[in-house]
Amino acid sequence: MTAAKAHIVELRMPCQPEYVGVARLAILGVASRMRFSYDEVEDIRLAVGEACTNSVEWARRNARQDSDILIRSTMEGDALTIEVEDQAGPRTEATGQSSRDPESEGLGALLITLLVDEVRVIPREGGTCVQMVKRAG
Amino acid sequence: MNFKINTRTDDDLPAIELEGEVDVYTAPQLKQQMLALLDGGATEIMVDLTKVDYLDSTGLGVLIGGLKRMREREGNVVLICPNQRVRRVFEITGLDKIFDIFNSEAEAHAQAAGKESG
Numbered sequence: 001m002t003a004a005k006a007h008i009v010e011l012r013m014p015c016q017p018e019y020v021g022v023a024r025l026a027i028l029g030v031a032s033r034m035r036f037s038y039d040e041v042e043d044i045r046l047a048v049g050e051a052c053t054n055s056v057e058w059a060r061r062n063a064r065q066d067s068d069i070l071i072r073s074t075m076e077g078d079a080l081t082i083e084v085e086d087q088a089g090p091r092t093e094a095t096g097q098s099s100r101d102p103e104s105e106g107l108g109a110l111l112i113t114l115l116v117d118e119v120r121v122i123p124r125e126g127g128t129c130v131q132m133v134k135r136a137g
Numbered sequence: 138m139n140f141k142i143n144t145r146t147d148d149d150l151p152a153i154e155l156e157g158e159v160d161v162y163t164a165p166q167l168k169q170q171m172l173a174l175l176d177g178g179a180t181e182i183m184v185d186l187t188k189v190d191y192l193d194s195t196g197l198g199v200l201i202g203g204l205k206r207m208r209e210r211e212g213n214v215v216l217i218c219p220n221q222r223v224r225r226v227f228e229i230t231g232l233d234k235i236f237d238i239f240n241s242e243a244e245a246h247a248q249a250a251g252k253e254s255g
Contacts, residue, residue, distance in 0.1 A: 107194035111194055
C-alpha cells in the first residue's frame with residue numbers, strides 16, 4: 001500500500017498589515033479540512049497570524065513592504081506543516097525602527113511556541129521562513 | 138473584515154468598545170484611542186472586548202502599553218472579556234495575572250463598588 005500523497009495549498013500575498021487577516025482566513029479553511037478540534041484550529045489561526053505579523057513588522061523595518069509572503073500548508077496524515085516565508089530582509093536589531101509597541105516584542109514568538117507542536121525559524125536569502133507543525137489529537 | 142471602535146466618555150469610567158478583529162492592521166486605531174484618553178487625563182479606562190472575536194500580540198501590546206502608562210499615574214485598565222477564546226490568549230501568555238478581567242461591565246462595576254465600600 002502506498003502512503004497517501006501530501007496535499008499542498010499555497011497562498012502568496014503582499015507583506016502588508018491588511019492582508020494578515022486573509023492568511024488567517026485561508027489557514028482556517030485548510031485546518032478545518034483536517035481532524036483538528038475547534039480549539040486546535042483556533043491555535044493554528046493565531047500562530048499563522050503571528051508569523052505573518054512578524055514578517056510584516058520586519059518588512060516595515062527594512063522598507064520591504066512591496067515584497068510578498070508565501071504561505072505553504074502541507075497536509076500529510078494528521079500533521080499540518082505551515083511555512084510562512086517572507087522576503088522582508090534580515091531580522092537583525094540593527095536595522096530600522098520597530099513600529100511595534102515595545103511591550104509586545106517577543107509576545108508573538110512566544111505565542112507561536114505555545115500554540116504549535118514544532119517551530120523552526122530558517123533564515124533564507126532575502127528573508128526568513130518560519131516552519132510550524134501541528135498534529136491533530 | 139470588519140472592525141469597529143467606539144469611545145464612550147459620558148460615564149464615570151471612560152470606555153473603549155471594540156468589535157471584530159484586533160490585529161496588526163487594526164491595533165493602531167486602539168492605540169490612538171487609548172492615547173487620546175490618556176492625553177485627556179484619564180486614570181482608569183475600560184476596554185470592552187465583548188464583541189472581539191480575535192486578538193493577537195499587537196493588540197496585547199497596545200493594552201499592556203496602556204496599562205503601564207495608567208499604572209504610572211496610579212490608574213488602571215479594566216478589561217471586559219466574556220469570550221473564552223480571546224481570554225485564552227491572556228491566559229497562555231500569563232497576562233490574565235496583570236490585567237483585571239471581567240465577564241461583564243456589571244461585574245466590573247460591582248467589584249469597583251465593593252472596593253470603595255470595603
